[in-house]
Amino acid sequence: MERYQDSQLYRIRHSAAHVMAQAVLEKFPEAKIAIGPPIEDGFYYDFDLPRPLTEDDLREIEARMKEIIREGHEFVRKVVSAEEARRIFADQPYKLELIEGLEKGGTDEHGEKIEGPVEISTYTHDTFEDLCRGPHVPNTREINPDALSITFKPPAGAYWRGDEKREMLTRIYGTAWETPEQLQEYLELLEEAKRRDHRVIGPALGLFTFDPLVGKGLPLWKPNGAVLRDLLERFLREVQIERGYQPVITPHIARVALYERSGHYPYYKDSQYAPFEVEGDLYMLKPMNCPHHIHIYKDDLHSYRDLPIRLAEFGTVYRYEKSGELHGLTRVRGFTQDDAHIFCTPEQLEDEFLGVVDLVEFILNGLGLSDYRARIGVRDPESDKYVGSDEVWEQATQAIIRAADKRGLEYTVEEGEAAFYGPKLDFIIRDALKREWQVSTVQVDYNLPERFELEYIGADNDRHRPIMIHRALYGSMERFVAVLVEHYAGAFPAWLAPIQVVLIPIADRHIEYAEQIAAQLREKGLRVQVDASSNRMGAKIRQATQQKVPWMLIMGDRDVAAGAVSVRLRGGEDLGAMPVANFLELALRIVESKALELS
Ligand SMILES: [Zn+2]
Ligand SMILES: [Zn+2]
Numbered sequence: 001m002e003r004y005q006d007s008q009l010y011r012i013r014h015s016a017a018h019v020m021a022q023a024v025l026e027k028f029p030e031a032k033i034a035i036g037p038p039i040e041d042g043f044y045y046d047f048d049l050p051r052p053l054t055e056d057d058l059r060e061i062e063a064r065m066k067e068i069i070r071e072g073h074e075f076v077r078k079v080v081s082a083e084e085a086r087r088i089f090a091d092q093p094y095k096l097e098l099i100e101g102l103e104k105g106g107t108d109e110h111g112e113k114i115e116g117p118v119e120i121s122t123y124t125h126d127t128f129e130d131l132c133r134g135p136h137v138p139n140t141r142e143i144n145p146d147a148l149s150i151t152f153k154p155p156a157g158a159y160w161r162g163d164e165k166r167e168m169l170t171r172i173y174g175t176a177w178e179t180p181e182q183l184q185e186y187l188e189l190l191e192e193a194k195r196r197d198h199r200v201i202g203p204a205l206g207l208f209t210f211d212p213l214v215g216k217g218l219p220l221w222k223p224n225g226a227v228l229r230d231l232l233e234r235f236l237r238e239v240q241i242e243r244g245y246q247p248v249i250t251p252h253i254a255r256v257a258l259y260e261r262s263g264h265y266p267y268y269k270d271s272q273y274a275p276f277e278v279e280g281d282l283y284m285l286k287p288m289n290c291p292h293h294i295h296i297y298k299d300d301l302h303s304y305r306d307l308p309i310r311l312a313e314f315g316t317v318y319r320y321e322k323s324g325e326l327h328g329l330t331r332v333r334g335f336t337q338d339d340a341h342i343f344c345t346p347e348q349l350e351d352e353f354l355g356v357v358d359l360v361e362f363i364l365n366g367l368g369l370s371d372y373r374a375r376i377g378v379r380d381p382e383s384d385k386y387v388g389s390d391e392v393w394e395q396a397t398q399a400i401i402r403a404a405d406k407r408g409l410e411y412t413v414e415e416g417e418a419a420f421y422g423p424k425l426d427f428i429i430r431d432a433l434k435r436e437w438q439v440s441t442v443q444v445d446y447n448l449p450e451r452f453e454l455e456y457i458g459a460d461n462d463r464h465r466p467i468m469i470h471r472a473l474y475g476s477m478e479r480f481v482a483v484l485v486e487h488y489a490g491a492f493p494a495w496l497a498p499i500q501v502v503l504i505p506i507a508d509r510h511i512e513y514a515e516q517i518a519a520q521l522r523e524k525g526l527r528v529q530v531d532a533s534s535n536r537m538g539a540k541i542r543q544a545t546q547q548k549v550p551w552m553l554i555m556g557d558r559d560v561a562a563g564a565v566s567v568r569l570r571g572g573e574d575l576g577a578m579p580v581a582n583f584l585e586l587a588l589r590i591v592e593s594k595a596l597e598l599s
Contacts, residue, residue, distance in 0.1 A: 004040075009178065012143050013038035015075060015125075015136045016065070016176040017045050019143070020150075022128035023064040024049075024172070027057070034094040034160060034169055036130070041186065042151075042175035046158055048094070049170050058150050058172070065174075066145035073126040075136040085120050088129060094160065095131050102131075147177040149187065159324065193433055198485035199328035205490050205498070205547060207481070208329065217326040217333035219478060224498035227527065228484075229477055231496055233314055235594075236338055236363060236473060243359060245310040245340060250292035252316060256282040262291040263387050263451060267420045271319045289315035290470060293341040294452050297466075302456040307466060308344035308352050314477070315339045329482040336477040342469040343454065349467050353403040353425075353442065356471045360427055360440045363473050367484065368493060368596045369439075372429040374409045376400055377417025386420050392446035397423045399444055419470070421447040431487040439480060443470040491548040491570060494598060495591045502544040503530045503565075506537050506556040513560045517553065517580055524584060526591070545570055550598050551587060569598050 004010055017036035024047055025031055036045030080088070082103045089095035102120050123132040125140060137143065151173040160166040177183045194200075202208050207225030214220060221229060237247075256275045259265040265272075268287050275282040286292070293311045302309065316336045325331055344352045364372055378397050379386050386393070400423055404411050411425070418424060424443035428436050445468040448454075458464045474480035484492065494500055501521055503514040514530045521528045529549075531540045537554065544552045553565040558577070565583055567575040578586075590598060 008137075008142075009176075010038050011135050011137045012178070013043040013176050014134075015140065016069075016143055016148055016174060017043040018075075018123065018125060018128060018130050018132070018136070019065050019068050019140060020045050020061065020172060020174060021047075021130065022068060022126060023061045025128065026064065027061065032092055032094055033130075035098070042173060044171050044173045046160070046169040046171050048167060053170060053172070055152060058152055061172070062148075062150040062174075065148065065150075068126060069140045069143045069145045069148070071126065072139055072141040074139050075123050075125045077121055077123055077134060077136075079119055079121050082120055085122070085131060088122065089131060098131055143176060144178060144180070146180040147183045148174065149176075149183060150174045162322070162324070164322065164324065189433060193435070193486075196433070196486045196489045197328075198330075198482040201485050201490040202329065202482070205485075207485070207498070215333070216323050217321055217331070219329055219332055225481070227498040228481060228492070228496060232474065232477065232480070233338070235366070237312075239359065239362065240310075240312050240340070243310075243355065244308075245312040248293060248296050248311045248313050250286075250289060250296075250313060250315060252286050252318075253283050254286055254292065256284050258291050258295075259284065259287070261451060262288070262294075262448060263421065264288050264291070267385065268319075271321070273318060273320055285318035286315070287317050287319055289313055289317065289337065289339045290341060290448060290468075291452070293339075294448060294454065294468075297341075297343050297454060298452065302343075302466075304345055304456055304458050304464070307456055308342050308348050310340060310342045312338075312340035329478040332476075332478050335479070337472050338474045338477065340471050342471070343449075343456075343466040344469070345456070345458075345464070346467060349399050349444070349469075350403050350406070352469055353399065353444065354407055356442045356469060357403065357407050357409070357425070360442070360471075360473050364427065364429060364440070366594060367496075369429045369431070369483075369487065371431075371434075372427050374404060374411035375417065375426045375428060375438075376404065376411050376413045377419075377424045377426060378413060378415055379418050379423065380416035383416065386418065388421065388447035388450070392450075393423065396444040396446055400425050400442075419443050419445075421445045422470075424470075429483070431483060432489075433486075435486075437479075437483045439475045439483065440473045441471065441475065444468075445470060489548075491550075493594065493596045494550040494587070495594045497548070497550050498527065499529050499547065499549050500526050500591065501528045501551045501553060501587065502540075502547075502549045503528065504537060504540045504544070504552055504554045505530070505532065506554065508534075510555050510557075510560060514553075514555055517555075517565065520580065521584065521587075524588060526587060541568065545572075551583075553583065571598070573599075575599075 021033050021036055028049055030050055032048035034046035082099055085099045103117050121133055122129050123134060123136055156171045157168050158171040160169055205224055206222050208219045208221050210219060272287050273285050275284040296311055314336050318334045321331050321333055342352050379393055422443050422445040424441050426438050427440035428438045430436055449465050449468055454466050455463045456466050503518050505511045505514040511532050518528045518530050541552060548570055550570055552568040555565055559565055564577045564579050566577045567583055
């Protein structure tokens, strides 16, 4: 498969970003320009502008971009010395800073780290010259002006270099495709994504909320959301018990010394909260559950007969995310992992690994997320952020590849995607809109057992070192719920719906009958609500439909007389009147089998 960075689309988008900068500079000659890279699905450029932009400004900029493109300008590359570059961009302070980086090592125009010094080049088209390493299309004519669009939402603010101590810039997003049809398809997808946005649907369904006084990135789970999370946890907990996992519970803070021992401390220093002092000793919020589970293992002496030991916890961890990077439930500052650590002998490793993969596939398929791919993350050979010897890394990597092959998984191998203590196998699901989300992860680790000197007594009566597998299937409960909400657009399978049945009495005289039936359904374990409001029937149905409640039971005089209910599905299908017992049988069959459909 061609890498995106090598594709024509990438060159088109990068070139469109330059054209955007030209159009903006023509309109605001005093503007300062920062960086303008292609991104997934489009491109942006960051500007320091004299005033905020209006929608009319954006329209004007887009129209001018199309004009420039149609004029057919060549992109010309020129290699320059740092000295020359400084002359060219003398009144562009952000470029001057970038030039310094190119000279000494720093950040390139795509915001990526570079080891300096590197060759400095510029690209010029028409009147615009940019500090740039390319690549570009040879001529603006290769950009299809009818397949290009600026994003007409209010331009986003972005800090220069993502650093909130630096200048706040205006980021204008655009997208460019090869054909107008592709652009159309993409814009429709964006619309659909907006309709499914968990940040809108979640609060509307009463799943969660955020409050500024509580704090950014700290979700509050409301009853419906807590029910959903509890169902997901119970689903996994039950299967884990069947598969020999044991539950553990550990605290939310620990001594810094623990993470120094594990090696997490320096590695995660940018994503941790500052340590705090308790009785003269330093503590911190838990960023990881692994060292706690390790100490539970260490508390007992283990024989090879006890292994494998599988310890599982829904463990809440805290990671620092910059406020600009927080995003609904997908990027938060505290989240709960469905974490587990398996301690096993080298002979057991492959079977244990395969067992976890089987569990991952069982859970994902069970939740209707059966479109997924696997990725094996290995070390970046250039980087020194990993702990452990080459030999154990090689062993662990080979173990994962062997297991994946044996399972018949289709996978890619990607450098630099490993954890700092070992290689891993990630599962990346595609949701209903074909967007990719990394959820499950399985990691093989020879290093932490070494650092903590874990042992078991072998059949030979000698001490041996176990191997650890770290695994999470949902990953983060917060993020996973966000994925489910967007995948199902809030219309969860009946077994996961926080409210499964709404009973709708047509008039006040039917309320008592509705309450009776509600009690019957609750007794069978269904989650039920009676809409006893004074609203008209139509409004009650609309309300339940918006709440994505799977079943609505409507009851009037005829239903009461017959001991029946009129059943309606959230999609609008009318199943007609049926005896209460028949509805119960239907609903329980669907809920208990965890069916994905309602009929
Ligand atoms: Zn460029
Ligand atoms: Zn772990």
